[in-house]
Amino acid sequence: MTANDIAPPRPRTVRPQTVRYDGAQNRLRVLDAALDVFSQVGYEGASTRAIAAAAGIEQGHLAYYFPNKMALWRQVIETFAQQAEQRLAHHIALSEGAPACAIARAALPVLLRGFAENPRLTRLMLQEMSVSSDRSTWLAENFAQPVWRLLAPVFSQMRADGYLGGTAPEIAYFSLIGAALITFGNRALIAQFSGIDPADEHWVEEAIAHMLAPVFTSTGPAK
Secondary structure, three states: OOHHHOOOOOOOOOOOOOOOOOHHHHHHHHHHHHHHHHHHHHHHHOOHHHHHHHHOOOHHHHHHHOOOHHHHHHHHHHHHHHHHHHHHHHHHHHOOOOOHHHHHHHHHHHHHHHHHHOHHHHHHHHHHHOOOOHHHHHHHHHHHHHHHHHHHHHHHHHHHOOOHHHOOHHHHHHHHHHHHHHHHOOHHHHHHHHOOOOOOHHHHHHHHHHHHOOOOOOOOOOO
């Protein structure tokens, strides 16, 4: 037998590894991509095709998780907004029994940092609350009103204790929320106009302190 009579070994077939994602991971990836697209171009400008592309999946696979664009939009809000509401409720509960001013000092910065830490969601909410639609109504009923119900007793007691600069609780609250939405929902615009980095932690804390100053302005107990 010669060396030529020995057949060379067959090369091993190496199959490409397929990256697998479980359902929960895929779903979260789609929601994150949808938040990106919705915040950039708004609900009307967003398409399921663009969202699927941003998530790296086929458009047909998107329907497996969400039957239509509205269902996807609602799930985006529910997923990312509930976190902020839960954090707020937690801090209010921790301060139970404390004076209203102390509860506000503990809870309100948490609420405002939530807007700052998720500017995409903040921008999306700013867009939706700026126009009257079925979406803005749903957003108000499911998130804006529950947050207000958590804080309304605190703001009312603060007004009675002589804070809020003497203004009505509703005015103080919605002025605060409006400032947060506009400031933290417009990072690109602020950076373009001012040249600063609105994501800078020091800048964010300074902005929050400025927004909260009128809330803690004391005029003496209400009469």
